[in-house]
Amino acid sequence: MSHVDKRNRLDEEVFTYRHTKDNKVLIYWMGKQVTVLSGKHSEKFLSRIANAEFKEAQLIMAKATGNFKRGNEKDNK
Structure with a gap:
C-alpha cells in the first residue's frame, strides 16, 4: 500500500464516516x-x-x- 499513499496522508485521520439508521453512510x-x-x-x-x-x-x-478535490476548494484560513 506504500505506493498508493506517497505523501503519507492516510496516516492521519482525514476521513471519517457515520452509519445512519436508514442504512446510509455519510x-x-x-x-x-x-x-x-x-x-x-x-x-x-x-x-x-x-x-x-x-x-x-x-x-x-x-x-x-472518488475524486472530489479538484484544486478549486476555498482555504478557510
Whole structure:
C-alpha cells in the first residue's frame, strides 16, 4: 500500500464516516461531509470497512469519495 499513499496522508485521520439508521453512510473529509452512500453501495462499504485496519480504512473511504478535490476548494484560513 506504500505506493498508493506517497505523501503519507492516510496516516492521519482525514476521513471519517457515520452509519445512519436508514442504512446510509455519510463520509467526511476533515470534518466536512463529502459523499453519501446508500443501498448496495453502503452495504458493500460497511462490509469492506468492518475488519479493516486504520490505514486500510482510510484508503477505502478515500476510494469511496472518488475524486472530489479538484484544486478549486476555498482555504478557510
